[in-house]
Amino acid sequence: MxxxxxxxxxxxxxxxxxxxxxxxxxxxxxxxxxxxxxxxxxxxxxxxxxxxxxxxxxxxxxxxxxxxxxxxxxxxxxxxxxxxxxxxxxxxxxxxxxIVLDDTNLDGPEIEDVDGDDIRVDVRPSQKRKKQGIDLHDYFKRGVHDQTQPSIKACMQSKERIHAVDMSVALWFYDACIPMNAVNSPLFQPMMSMVASMGHGYVGPSYHALRVGLLRDAKLQVSLIIDKFKSSWASTGCTLMADGWKDTRQRPLINFLVYCPKGITFLKSVDASDIYASAENLCNLFAELVGIIGSENIVHFVTDSAPNYKAAGKLLVEKFPTIAWSPCSAHCINLILEDVAKLPHVHHIVRRMSKVTIFVYNHKPALNWVRKRSGWREIIRPGETRFATTFIALQSLYQHKEDLQALVTSADPELKQLFKTSKAKVAKSVILDERMWNDCLIIVKVMTPIIRLLRICDADEKPSLPYVYEGMYRARLGIKNIFQEKETLYKPYTNIIDRRWDRMLRHDLHAAAYYLNPAFMYDQPTFCEKPEVMSYSWVGRENIGQNRVIPVFNSLTIII
Known part of the structure; x- marks a missing residue:
C-alpha cells in the first residue's frame, strides 16, 4: 500500500x-x-x-x-x-x-517564500516598517526630523558604490592611525550626514581652522552646555567631587567635578603644592569652590580618604551643615586590597607566583611552547598602582595551572635543557607545588567579592552607592563561609575590612542608600534590619514635605 x-x-x-x-x-x-x-x-x-x-x-x-x-x-x-x-x-x-536587518538600509532586497519558491523582491522601507511593526521614532533615532535620515538617492545606490564610499572612509582611518572604536562616537554619524548633505565638491576644514576658529566655537558650545547644567543645580542639588592625583612632575593636583542628574561637569584643576599638607588650607580651598557653586546647591561632597582630605571634609561640614561628606568608595576598596596584599602569607604567595610569570615571559622557548597550547591566553601581570591587579594576576595564573604544569613536565629536549638552570628550577618547584596552588585559589576566592564591588564602584555603568553597604556585608559573610566560620583563619581579612570600612567608609549615607535601593528593599529574606539601616531618615526629617531631591555620588538620587 x-x-x-x-x-x-x-x-x-x-x-x-x-x-x-x-x-x-x-x-x-x-x-x-x-x-x-x-x-x-x-x-x-x-x-x-x-x-x-x-x-x-x-x-x-x-x-x-x-x-x-x-x-x-x-x-x-x-x-x-x-x-x-x-x-x-x-x-x-x-x-x-x-533579510536585511540593518535599519540604515531598510530598502534592501528581501527573500520571501511565495508558493514554495524563493523569490527576491524589493520592499520599500515604509512597507517593511509596517510589516515588522517598527515605530517611526525607532527608525528616526533622533526624531522624525533626524538629519541622518537616508535620502532617496542614498537608498538607490548600488552595493558597489556603497562599498567604495566605505572603503574611502576606512582608508582614511588606516592612514591617519585613528582607533577604529572612533566610529562608536555619538558624533560620528551626524558628521557623516552633514558631509553628505553638502553634496559633491565639499572641502573639509583646514589644519588652521581646526586648531583656531573651530576649536573656539566648540569651546563656546561646551560652555553653553555647562551653563544648562548649572541652571539645574538649584532645583535638583549637586555633588562636588575632589579628585587628587600627581602629575609626571609629582605635583599634587586636585580636579574638581560637579555631578547632577543631567551629567558631570569639570569645574577646575588646582595645584595644591602649597596647601596639600594642611587640612585647614584644604578646607579653605573647598569652601572657595562651595562659594562658586553655592552652598545651598551642594548636598554631597566626595574626596579621597587620605587623612588630610578626611580632616578637611569634616571642617567643611562644620562650616556648611547642609553638606554631607563621604570618602570615595573606590579609593577605600583599593586600600583594602593593598592591606590584604601586605599580609605576610599573601605577600609570600604573590612573590613566589610572580617568579613563574617572570620566568615564562623572560625565556622564549617556554613562552613559545605555551602559546602553541590550545586555548592559551596571555597571563595577566599586576600593575604598579592598581592593587586589584595583584589578585587578578593570581587568578590568571591559576587558570593556566594545567598549561604551566605541562610545560615543566614536557619531554621537549630544548625545555629539558632550559629547566636545568637555577631560575628554572625555582619556577618548576613553584609550579609543581600543589599546596601553593591551593593557597592561591583560596586568596582568589576571598578577594573576588571585594574586586567585584570595586568594579561596580569604579564604573559609570550604573549607580554604585546603593551597592556599597550590601557589597561589604556580603564580602565579610563570604570570607567567613570560605573558612567555615573558623575565626583564626578569616580574622586577618575581616579585620582589614572592618578597619577601612568602619573608620573611613561606613557612613549613614551608605545605609540610607542601601535602604532605598529597590533591589534590596523588596528582598525581605536577606534584607538587613540593623539599627543603622532602619534609621535611614537621618537625611533630614525636617525636610520631609519640601520635595527636595538629593543626588548623591554616582547617579543615585534620594528623595526626602
Whole structure:
C-alpha cells in the first residue's frame, strides 16, 4: 500500500510541476485544481481537505502540523511530516540569512517564500516598517526630523558604490592611525550626514581652522552646555567631587567635578603644592569652590580618604551643615586590597607566583611552547598602582595551572635543557607545588567579592552607592563561609575590612542608600534590619514635605 501511495504522490507531483513548474517538496502531497469560479484550490492528498487561500505555504503548515495558520493533517505519516517540518525550517533559516536587518538600509532586497519558491523582491522601507511593526521614532533615532535620515538617492545606490564610499572612509582611518572604536562616537554619524548633505565638491576644514576658529566655537558650545547644567543645580542639588592625583612632575593636583542628574561637569584643576599638607588650607580651598557653586546647591561632597582630605571634609561640614561628606568608595576598596596584599602569607604567595610569570615571559622557548597550547591566553601581570591587579594576576595564573604544569613536565629536549638552570628550577618547584596552588585559589576566592564591588564602584555603568553597604556585608559573610566560620583563619581579612570600612567608609549615607535601593528593599529574606539601616531618615526629617531631591555620588538620587 505504501508503494502504491508513493506512486500516486509522484504522479500528483509530476502533474503539479507540469502545470505550475514548482519544485517545493509539499507539491508531492498536494492536489491542485480549479473551482467553479476558476480560483485555485489545493487539496491534501492524505485527508483530502481543501484550501482556497494561503498557497502552498499554508498547505505546508497543514502537513507539518504547525499551529496558527491552519488545522493539522491527522492522516499524514510520521516520516513525511518530518520531511515537511525540515523544509519549513530550511526556508525560515534562508529568510533570516537574507533579510536585511540593518535599519540604515531598510530598502534592501528581501527573500520571501511565495508558493514554495524563493523569490527576491524589493520592499520599500515604509512597507517593511509596517510589516515588522517598527515605530517611526525607532527608525528616526533622533526624531522624525533626524538629519541622518537616508535620502532617496542614498537608498538607490548600488552595493558597489556603497562599498567604495566605505572603503574611502576606512582608508582614511588606516592612514591617519585613528582607533577604529572612533566610529562608536555619538558624533560620528551626524558628521557623516552633514558631509553628505553638502553634496559633491565639499572641502573639509583646514589644519588652521581646526586648531583656531573651530576649536573656539566648540569651546563656546561646551560652555553653553555647562551653563544648562548649572541652571539645574538649584532645583535638583549637586555633588562636588575632589579628585587628587600627581602629575609626571609629582605635583599634587586636585580636579574638581560637579555631578547632577543631567551629567558631570569639570569645574577646575588646582595645584595644591602649597596647601596639600594642611587640612585647614584644604578646607579653605573647598569652601572657595562651595562659594562658586553655592552652598545651598551642594548636598554631597566626595574626596579621597587620605587623612588630610578626611580632616578637611569634616571642617567643611562644620562650616556648611547642609553638606554631607563621604570618602570615595573606590579609593577605600583599593586600600583594602593593598592591606590584604601586605599580609605576610599573601605577600609570600604573590612573590613566589610572580617568579613563574617572570620566568615564562623572560625565556622564549617556554613562552613559545605555551602559546602553541590550545586555548592559551596571555597571563595577566599586576600593575604598579592598581592593587586589584595583584589578585587578578593570581587568578590568571591559576587558570593556566594545567598549561604551566605541562610545560615543566614536557619531554621537549630544548625545555629539558632550559629547566636545568637555577631560575628554572625555582619556577618548576613553584609550579609543581600543589599546596601553593591551593593557597592561591583560596586568596582568589576571598578577594573576588571585594574586586567585584570595586568594579561596580569604579564604573559609570550604573549607580554604585546603593551597592556599597550590601557589597561589604556580603564580602565579610563570604570570607567567613570560605573558612567555615573558623575565626583564626578569616580574622586577618575581616579585620582589614572592618578597619577601612568602619573608620573611613561606613557612613549613614551608605545605609540610607542601601535602604532605598529597590533591589534590596523588596528582598525581605536577606534584607538587613540593623539599627543603622532602619534609621535611614537621618537625611533630614525636617525636610520631609519640601520635595527636595538629593543626588548623591554616582547617579543615585534620594528623595526626602
Amino acid at each position: 505504501e508503494t502504491e501511495h508513493d506512486e500516486n504522490y509522484e504522479d500528483i507531483a509530476a502533474a503539479n510541476r507540469s502545470i505550475r513548474g514548482k519544485s517545493d517538496i509539499a507539491w508531492s502531497y498536494v492536489i491542485q485544481s480549479k473551482d467553479e469560479k476558476g480560483k485555485t484550490v489545493l487539496e491534501c492528498a492524505f485527508c483530502h481537505k481543501k484550501k482556497r487561500g494561503g498557497g502552498i505555504n499554508r498547505m505546508k503548515h497543514h502537513l507539518a502540523g504547525v499551529k496558527g495558520n491552519t488545522d493539522a493533517c491527522l492522516k499524514i505519516s510520521a516520516d513525511i511530516r518530518f520531511k515537511i517540518v525540515n523544509a519549513l525550517k530550511e526556508a525560515e533559516n534562508k529568510k533570516k540569512q537574507n
